[in-house]
Amino acid sequence: MPPAPLSRSGKSRRTTDSPISYFIQKALETPGLISFAAGLVDEGSLPVEEVGAAVAGIVADPLTGRAALQYGSTQGLPELREQVLQLVCDADGVRPSDVNLTADDVCITTGSQQLLYLLGEVLFDPGDIVITEAPSYFVFHSLLQSHGAKVLTVPLDEHGMRMDALESLLERLRRSGDLARVKVIYTVDYFQNPTGLTLAVDRRAKLVELARQYSTNHRIIVLEDAAYRELRFTGADLPSVKRFDPKNEFVVYTSTFSKPCSPGLKTGYALMPPDVMAPLLHLKGSHDFGSGNLSQHVASRLIASGAYAKHAEHLRNVYRKKRDLMVQALETEFRDFPAARWTVPAGGFYVWLTFDGIDTGPDGPLVPAALEAGVLYVPGQFGHVFDDTDSVPNNECRLCFGVATEDQIPEGIRRLRKACAAISAGKREKVKASV
Known part of the structure; x- marks a missing residue:
């Protein structure tokens, strides 16, 4: 006979897993995946x-x-x-x-x-x-x-x-x-x-x-x-x-x-x-x-x-270089993609990438396309709170350059561009098929 059900507090019932847990798990489980998802620090610069x-x-x-x-x-x-x-x-x-x-x-x-x-x-x-x-x-x-x-x-x-x-x-x-x-x-x-x-x-x-x-x-x-x-x-x-x-x-x-x-x-x-x-x-x-x-x-x-x-000054140089690599890669890979725009942060770890016409949400096409291409991002939808109409933007991405290596950053952006191209090509094929 199974035990009686556990009687949990209201706070416990209101507390759920973080939406990013799935993305962290994917990064750990997928060899060769470049992760721009979790906001982790640069591994090589830790002050051992x-x-x-x-x-x-x-x-x-x-x-x-x-x-x-x-x-x-x-x-x-x-x-x-x-x-x-x-x-x-x-x-x-x-x-x-x-x-x-x-x-x-x-x-x-x-x-x-x-x-x-x-x-x-x-x-x-x-x-x-x-x-x-x-x-x-x-x-x-x-x-x-x-x-x-x-x-x-x-x-x-x-x-x-x-x-x-x-x-x-x-x-x-x-x-x-x-x-x-x-x-x-x-x-x-x-x-x-x-x-x-x-x-x-x-x-x-x-x-x-x-x-x-x-x-x-x-x-x-x-x-x-x-x-x-x-x-x-x-x-x-x-x-x-x-x-x-x-x-x-x-x-x-x-x-x-x-x-x-x-x-x-x-x-x-x-x-x-x-x-x-x-x-x-x-x-x-x-x-x-x-x-x-x-x-x-x-x-x-x-x-x-x-x-x-001294270490904080070193980190500022590390992250400046990583920021520059990511922004340069975005400018290179998305120069012919007018629907893309991004922030250029003066510090920290994050670039905010916005598209017109691409669903970047957790249930949208870009997440699986990006995974197939070998790159991971955080859907920007997670940063918003659903209002009474359950309507939040679903065309944004958070890209973290904290933990990715200098070699991985431009390659990861190239993979993301490949995923966007695959989605755009799929849309064009659907339009042709409907004509």
Whole structure:
């Protein structure tokens, strides 16, 4: 006799597998496949020697070795919190006191993903509203679904999230009586995942201004996901959205050491208002009693020695070259394909490719044609949220140049062009057959 069915929580039933899991599995299972799908880092540039030296230095002294191998605190290693605070403030060209920040406002997390999840636990009840860009980071959408939050979106243009559209949406929610349910405005503001676009400086200030303006009965938090900020390889750095929150009231700034250093350290961080920090630490304590202590000591030593800054500069050169290879390949392979256009990111990992007349969705013809040609991409449809009409764009692709080698990038784009040509030829044959 089978056992009685498991009685699962509402959150568990709302939580599903990530849509990209299938594509990661395909990449692992298919020999010779060139993957532009998963947002993984460049394998050859991982800082093996630097991390090895940091670990050796830590364990060489029994005192520092034991401290690193012992439990840490829920909020994180004090030295690393001080370093993170200075790292962010130096990038913004301010002193911590200028923006009302201290190390007490910094939390070290198990990657930035943990911060995204914990903040949701602090702020969301089922039915609450989160506003994101369209398209946006689809793993965050899955997390919001788990919390039972409703996602509303604001379109992007070449300068990032459109503030006029955001203001119109907030005003519409105010008039309908739904503004009280808006808890968070989420932006990946540097070299956005998935489009590679960056939020313009004037829009950063406007974003905080709108959050403040519409925080009438409760505070609306701006969640700034700056995971790719340190991977800028063209132009000057831009001030963070957090820079425009001088009293430390409205913006939670989160980032990670995964992209500019090593994802294996699984260490992220966030700067946030004190009344957000307190409940978040209560929940974090229930999760883990503190993130991995050894990894925090390693990150701290890398920063203190200068190895972290040096490695980040190396990565900027690595990814600049990969970006250039991908853009050059697109220009070569799609020069006679007027239906194709793409972004040219100033940093990060991603190029956003858009077609006219080709269905790039998970159930469309390009996915199997690309697999047959030996290349993999992420359907852009995943970055959108289905609205009441279940209508989202199905002509976009996210191409990641992070993990593909320099030799694979132009070959992968050639294969993608071959797949597009096969689809176009098939369409022409159908037209002829119908005449």
